[in-house]
Amino acid sequence: MVFKKRLDYGFNAFSVSNVPRAPRSIRKRDRTKRVVEDSRICAFELLASLAGKLLEEGGSSASSDASAGHDHVSVGKDVKLETRYDDKPLKTECVEHISCDASVVTSDWNTENSDSSKEPKHSEDNAILEPTLTKAPPVCSEQINEYLKYTIQKCNVGYGSFPGNLDGCSPNSGELCDGISENGVKREVETNNYPTMDPLEVSMTFPAPINSDRDVKLPSRSDSVLNASFSRHRNDIKLGSRDDDDKFSRFNKLSNRFKVSRPATCIEDRRIRKLLTSKYWKAAPKLKDFEDSQADGGIKALHRKRKTYYDKCQYDTLYKRRKFFDRSSIVTSDGRIGSENVSNSPEKVTNENENKCPSVAMSHGACEIASLLTGHQASHKSDGSHVKLSIKSFRIPELYIEVPETATVGSLKRTVMEAVTALLGGRIRVGVLLQGKKVRDDSRTLLQTGISSKDDLDALGFTLEPGPVIAPPPICSKEPPLKLPCGSAPQILTSSLVVTPALDTGIPDATPDPPLLTNSAKSVDSYYEHVSSQTDMLTDQNLSESRALVPVPAMNVEALAVVPVNQKIRKSELAQRRTRRPFSVSEVEALVQAVEELGTGRWRDVKLRAFENADHRTYVDLKDKWKTLVHTAKISPQQRRGEPVPQELLDRVMAAHAYWSQHQTKQQGKHHPGTLRITDSEADRIGVVVAIPTITM
């Protein structure tokens, strides 16, 4: 049972569009993969069975089958991953904890506590639902922890083949406790003392880690991240199996390597193809590829200076995200999730709480998040009639990650980071689930909504959803950056997205290894990039020209801050995309004139002749413009967009196109402008080899 829950909680909430997916073939191969897919459904059962086995076995984690029927995960590999990732302990943990916690918690509850009410939903949802928040489970016994661990492992295996770290899991148990009681929360906080934790992280961490006991090892951040993602994602993420280089490379290319396992297979495939296509992959198939890919994925920065790919990725990501969300929402309703933990003190909830969200100035969504955070604080401090919530985790969409065994830990970290980043990259908003149903009316008070300190907050869950496009505030460059000191965390956190923190923790850690990115400093950059990328996206969508102006949601910013490293690369690359500068009629005329004279195979000459002073018009641009002009001339005026091009020019375009199509560009000498005429060109076509001279008249 427990296990299942875990799965559910996994970050389903995020729909990371980016979840990279390994090629299907690969997936099949990897047991983890298999597990993931199949196991989702059965995950709970499997988990339960596994848990039972584990209990019986006592500790060997190794081969528990995550999915009874489906797959079994080979713990070994997964484990390996975990260990590898361990590099960074603390932060990752947070993430992991979160993810793990959530699931774990739930499971725990269910099983031990037998809270059918809360858990059931999860279990069904299992995999996916977004249990954004885990409730605080009442029990946090060591046993549970063990269970959790097992489950986690199993889950991981099954699902993503993640190796979930036991630790991470264990934390969960702690989380459960936390979630359950305020004390628990406190604990988390205390436990969270991890050195690095950012406020956000801390908040995230809450749930899990702490515990006791667990001491355990803090999984390296990266690990945690991975685990978290895995667990959350239902295991979409597949770590470890490294299959073919090619495949890897593909993944990388996928841009994101992340895939949302469910939803977007098709899309993902496409992406993957593209990614795969990229040179990079070809060049460095294996580990290198992987890394590169990550880099690429992040942005392809390395290879492509431009962000094109990056953008695409993001778009994809967004797209995917949306899908996830959609799903998740659905799921939610069904199963629900909830994971929020609520430790609620019995007080009444009122709008006030919402209002409290202090600082949230951002978007509405942001506010919600903040409130959540505040909830934590509140729980600690407690207020009279406030609903105290402790959010252990947010669900995020599944992240599907495949990494070759030969991949380096650093690459894995990067990959995870990218996935997370991708998720965060988009605008995120928090969704509130009550009894598995989305609470859409933001104006209602908590009491009105049925959320009161007296009530069972178990039914309350939070999800991260793709936010509507909000008018983003102008990018503030560096402000957001980031990371808050642990102590201050709460307040700061409030302002920042909850999710982010978790991500941050995970990400940064993950990234470090890779040479590509470095640290915090970069984080800022990455942040920027991120923003820019987003902006680009926005611009593209909106057709706005200037990127610089592109606003970025505060949330994003924060999130970005969190995600630093990979992003950086992206940004640089992304940022590069040139702003769109539609050709003016005069430019079109100059182009037409030049082409009439020079033909269509001498773009450099065209450039020199007609656009020598237009630095922003490259010969490639001119070639492309000609291409579009020809197309425009062929379509009906109704189908044309943008500034209308005089028909006269279009006629000339057609004439020149026809003419030059019949003649090799070579010969042309110079034509006097205007000399070329349709009739002439047509006449030429007929077969007569008309030399330029003829045209010239």
Added chain:
DNA sequence: GTTAGGG
């Protein structure tokens, strides 16, 4: 570095 095309 250019061209030519696909995306």
Added chain:
DNA sequence: CCCTAAC
């Protein structure tokens, strides 16, 4: 506009 393959 971007990205690539071919030259």
